[in-house]
Amino acid sequence: MNDAYSDSIAKWRDERLAALTAEDGWLNLTDRVAIVPGRMTIGSDPQNDVQISAGPGHLGTLELSADGNATFDDGQAQHQFQRVPDNPPRLKTGGLLLEVTQVEGAFALRVRDIGAASRKAFPGIESYSTDPEWRIEADWIPLDEPQDVEIDLVTGARDRVRITHQAEFTHEGQVVTLLPTHEKSGKPMFVIRDRTAGRETYGAARFLIGEVSGDKVVLDFNKAFSPPCAFTEFAVCPLPVAQNIMPFEIRAGEKKPADH
Known part of the structure; x- marks a missing residue:
């Protein structure tokens, strides 16, 4: 086998593992909750409009428009979800990474726990x-x-x-x-x-x-x-x-x- 080719595959595998275990990888997802356009409170307390399993009792207020644009009020300031290539709009807040996804017109809030131990212990x-x-x-x-x-x-x-x-x-x-x-x-x-x-x-x-x-x-x-x-x-x-x-x-x- 060509050593250069073997090395290139080894490098690809290292990059793949790094991406999987990154803070926006797939090992620290905690929630995916269906949402609709409008204004809604988000947090782990069941009294919120949208309850999630990670983060504080009241994380903040999400406002979603029908065209998929989203803003988030954390109680101190209002923040715009940022568009990222190959990814849905996202925002970091309260130790979480929030993403607003859309499939066939249906929206969902996807939540990642940035400090999750699961990705750090991945074998x-x-x-x-x-x-x-x-x-x-x-x-x-x-x-x-x-x-x-x-x-x-x-x-x-x-x-x-x-x-x-x-x-x-x-x-x-x-x-x-x-x-x-x-x-x-x-x-x-x-x-x-x-x-x-x-x-x-x-x-x-x-x-x-x-x-x-x-x-x-x-x-x-x-x-x-x-x-x-x-x-x-x-x-x-x-x-x-x-x-x-x-x-x-x-x-x-x-x-x-x-x-x-």
């Missing part, structure tokens, strides 16, 4: 041995016309996404076509499942970010990773479309978390 992520054969250069094919596709979410709800391209490669003599149903930092993201799901990898799906170069897209399955819902019940993850469920094993990338 790490187990992965398969790096296998350069699973770094695949696939054809990146534009669709004749963009397609609007409905996808299922782990909550039982559905979302709608627009697809403009597909990735195509050959595995063991069979043509495999994958659809990128999402985007991450401007790159196509594939929600996939293979025959290791449920036994060795997370059962619902894994995610894979493609690297596009001209009419090719690199699908490096050594970087396939478990979705947020593998680590918390408060994440809303997409499930793979039928075309992205592969009838063979991909023994590369992340394995399922220890408690799954």
